[in-house]
Amino acid sequence: MRKVYLALLFLFLIVSCKKDARVNMPLTKDGIPVTVKLEQNKPGNSISPQFEGLSYETQLLINSPNYLNVNNTSLIQMLKSLGPGILRIGGNTSDEIAWQGTERTPLTPANTLTTSDVDKLAAFADVTGWKVLFGLNLGNNDVGAAVDEAAYVAGRLKNNLYLLQFGNEPDVFHLYNHRSPVYNYDGFKADWEAYYNAVIMRLPGAPLAGPDVAYNGDWIRWFAQDESSHVKLFSGHHYNCGPASKADINYKTILAPNYIFPNFLQTLSASAAKYNIPFRISECNSVYGGGKPGVSNVFAASLWALDMMWQVAESNAEGVNFHGGNGLFYSPISTENGKVGPVYYAMLAFKYGSKNGVIIPTTLITTQEVNCKTYASANTDNSYSVTLINKGEKDILFTLALSRNASTAKEERLSAPAITSADGISFSNSTVSANGTFTPSSTENISISNKSFTVTVKGSSAAVVTIR
Template structure:
């Protein structure tokens, strides 16, 4: 067995967490449930873009020009490990608080608008983005083979501020720029950036459209994504209903929204058992997004999300269960017709600022100084952040995949495929399955046994095992992706093969 996992470290968890993991699903370890899997008879459903996989970072990450840089070889390697092609989205809450520092003598703006709010950057937040940061970003994108969604400022945005930045970004990134995002989580502007009495879809369009048109005039060929709402996806069909009647409108190429599975971190409802259960909200949001996208004739994308908002939860967002959640969530969005997904992550400092100054999950730790990823849900972590060390207070240059990152890597095999209908009956086992046809005509089937205790024994077409996503326990950090696996038992059957997938294990099959 060849293991693709990177060097890992174990987290010390509370005894209560370990006991909770055992009790996640009080089903007999010896339960035998007849399960079946076969390709459906319907037509292929949707085609998954080759660059479906994406990561989301705070715009504040650009404050350090050496982060997204062609010299940051370790981070480049981890981007490529997740997917050889993908989309880096730069935005987040901090995208409303940056300013374009065109020259060394440029003066920072003075800002008074806004109010402090728990979970949002305080109005005093301000950071600069320089030409060097954008040039380094371009080199980073070249090295990874990825493209970029670039967030501009709407919260404090003006034509004087946004146009020079947009011009430089477009000229520097060229074809590596997918589109501009103008405004982040605009449905929440009434909490800290706009008057709650007047803010809504109509006021948003009154502000957004003139600014986007001005940028488009100054940057010929500029494209935009919108509205990038936090949770109120009803904004999308409301915008679509007005779109055709607008006399002059910007070139919008993508509709977007965010999705965090749960929160806040301290909530008792935020636990591994619930994380691995189906979430009806995913399909409901997809239906609204698809309705709006169809009216406007554009694709739709999930541009920021992860397990638990406000930086994630220790013992949930940073453990193997999150890998299974991440893979399953990405497969589900593929099947629902999304053009891509960006799971959020980054450095501890930018993430903490984005949610008001601190990661709420650290309050749940016995010792917040113990090694842990910052934020807890980041797909790629920096070892300096994990160890709370670094050189002269700076991050070191060693990065590694976290569990969610492994889930993304596992799902990335479906990039560029065509989703196929699948008949799957897991019985009483908590499991999901997805099928897709590759460009070479071969069919992949991903089976995710998310059950804490039960193995999944199923009758399936003859297949070979391509990859296995596994971990020692749902509440431990240890996560692996392997080529083939001795842990997967197979035997011949009259209708194909009988395959036994252990509890909390995902398998990628290629049908013969």
Template sequence: MRATVLALGSLSLLLPAAHAVTVYGQIPFGQTSYLASSTWTGEGPAPTGAGDSYTKTLAAYDETILNPPAPPQDFNAAYTIHLQAKNASVGGLSIMQHGSFLGFSIEMSVATQLMGKNASHIQVPFLNLMAQIQQRAGGVHIRMGGNTQDFAYWVEQVDNHAATSKEKSDPKNPTLTPAVLYTDELFHLAANVSSLVNVRWYLGIPFNDTNWRLAVAQKGQAILGDHLIGLQGGNEPDYYLGHGHRSEPYGPTEYANEFQSLIKAIQDDPLVPIKNMLIGPSLASGPWNPQQVWDTGYMDRFKDSLVAVTMEHYPSNNCFVAFNVGSYVDPQQTFPNFLSHNAGLNLVEPYLASAALAQQYGKPFIMFETNSATCGGLPGISDSFGAGLWALDYGLTMAASNFSGALLHVGGQNVYYNPFTGAVLRFLFSYGVHGLTKQLTVAPPTNQSVFNQWTVGAIYYSVIITAEIFGHSNVSQIVDTTNAATPATTTDKGGNSIFTPSYAIYDNGALRRVAMFNFVDDKSGAHDVVGSFSVDGGDMPEQVWVKYFLGDSVSVKTNLTWAGQTFGNKFKVDGRPKGDLNVTKISCNTGAKLCSIPLKAPSFALVFLYDPEQPDPLLGGSGSGSGAGDVVTFETTAFTKTVNTATVDPSVLATSNGQSAKERAQLGSTSSGSVNAAVGRAVVPGLAVLGAMLAGAGVVMAALVR
């Protein structure tokens, strides 16, 4: 696998050993953890004591490690899946799927933290991470939205050439969601990302009232063009009444009538030329169920305006700890719920009828926002290897159930479940009169910090792997083969299928890949599995090629590998895999048409019936999730660093997040827990020119559209 390197403009802000400064809005309420043993809350004078130091750890970097669930008592260490060589003989095969099946839902209020400050300053690691998916899948689907889209307002400009800014939080929302101010620059930023990496976008039209603000639709269509694929009309409308955003009566009928009003406004607006790009109803498993919306005649009324049918769902929540809402969820007790095939099956079951209905109307059915738990995820679960296995199995279960895609939510640095988290700067400064050093973690002011780089969560690997499973052929079909395994496959018979699910993937009607899981955690080897598959109606290759997703335990967060490569541990990520590619070759029994694949406890294996580093010969050389071909990656060319120090006026830094001392109310960005939306507003004024450099071939300056 070769790599083409493109060099992009970027600014790095370096902070020296600092004076006494105050940075407001950086310490989230709710759960807190400290690397040092301390009960200091971050408010008031720091404790005294010679040499004491305190490091505030935000959720994205939380060190919580849970105990893995005990292995099951009754367990079959070997099983065989009976597969058909051709899809014509396969029952329950899915619709055709695409490699971008798993994408990302980026909360609007943190979009610039992750993507870049503006159209000329794009986050290099973000581009690299998206390029890795593009190389495998052909493209990436990203939604910019969430709760913050409903209160977003277009303005001509914001300070410091930034694409977005934030206003005070909405006091009615339990997650203290801020209003986002955005400019044309946000769309130019997205467009420039798409000019470098094939990203296609979903946006959301504000739905806080029916005085429709259509700037998102107008600007999105004009600037993004074909890279805009949908406009959400209403985000979690089943919670509008509970959050105080609507008054009684408000139910599915009232929402449907508002959706009709939005359609009328779009029809009447000449600046929105494409009228049929809406997405809905995007329920969030609140007080309404999907059937109540369908009973309003939603599909018949709006089929000509809808481009996709969407839902949003999280299997658990951390809302009690984060916001004192609901009941406490114990992560240790909840962990086993994520570590079996039942997790995905239970999540998908309530939506099977809706997926079928959408298919009847010829509409994609998309899980538009999901992740491990609302209100930021669960410590010890959401960023663990176990969560990576869960998200992968959940995604494949959705694909096998005729969903057309799913978007994993991405929040700020105070959530546990992020697929990726932007670089951080560490401010070291003296606190008060005690002479102590307090170390505070905040978001990056521009593109990339030289002190610390990005962090990738386990579920980013799930997206990469899913991209390889489906590839960029767009003719992949998947079937859940878990219950085709022998011996016993039900728990009441002592079987282990819920811990060892499997899938078969067909391209152009032929069996090409097999996916196998082992959710069990056991370092002794007693629960390692040999999963075999037979092939009827066709030839078994002499050998297969296997890529493994591995971690030492379902509980670990570090040293995760996919096919021997890692994106790096905390603060070590630049968006490019590290290490040598390791694809295991396993010989098959061609006479018996049987192949046996070892699976450690825990692990995942993707089995290729062809060399994944070469184009699939059955697809005319187009490839199907293989590693064949060039990978475009990016590096920084424009920067401010000349030596390892720079100065920042403390008075500027103290107010750089837009708050004064009397406005220290915690800000948030999403119902999924991005409370600290206001971090990271310290910026370096000015724009850098984006340059493109082909490795070994000189420098070409690229003037991107603005």
């Protein structure tokens, strides 16, 4: 959850942007005019049905045994409201906690994972239907303990085991004193292969992922070249900026275009395509170091997260896992009071805006500089969905130009009282109830004429439009 780099900010648009100097498009009473062309006849990659996910520290299983627990019915419902997903257990503490293959007792040492902890996790996975991406301790370099842990985890999770990983952010192991300052990829490769050989001997065919790096694209390329025949998934992390202690980070920081992330996605995507192995952003969030108040826990984080998920989806990724836990401002679901945060509402908007469909290219045309993003998908129910994200302060009047006939369009809004609001966030004019249920309650009908219609998206908000 901590990173060693500072993201540079630079203008970058996922959508294809064009400016037509021959057309005068002044600000109207409805907002800045922007045209979005949908290339419905050019479908792209499919969106994974288990795209969305959450990430937690291994320590959470020990310190908060009632959280990922079958008795936490509201959390179970919150996960079900998102649909199928991946629950990742790992983080920094996965390389600090020792495995003890016995039940937990009052005499169990601190920072020790037991069979009791894994049993509770397995029961939780059963009732949610979410599969588990489980991180083993590579930090202490105890191969024997890792093999025993892997065997128990696989035996208890059974079909709910998504994948096993060795270590968390090994490219920065030296910062946590897991390895010496000269530790490099070659050292990691030797460590990883020692774990691999031992685990496979005990668990032939064990599903594995890696390298789960913090940021190092070279390690991803090298790992893909060396270990592609041994893994089922490439994984890496992303935090938009940080550390949280940095004074000049504010909500505008995460709404500004990020220059580094597209390059990281390209590295993962290229390796995935070359070796025909999917990739996943297995840990991510807005500001590393636990998130920042006024940034990570306000509505700006909803718009950031929604945009980030679509960027990852367009890169043909398997999905994302938003990190959360005790005392973290960016948690999608609070471990302290069970309330959902801004990122969770973004996850809902993505669910309803993607519908496990197929990516449809969009082209954005405007004569003015606007901070907006547009994404679209063709859905299995023969509908089309368009997500319109307005990160700027001014309203935008989107004109959607279709390439196919349509008869109806409905709009659902992701909104809040203000961009800095921590409360009052809603999607489709609905909020998540205390028991975890979510039911969209408000859609706005839109008239379509000659394959075209307009939608006004208020400043600092987003909308999901479903077209039939």
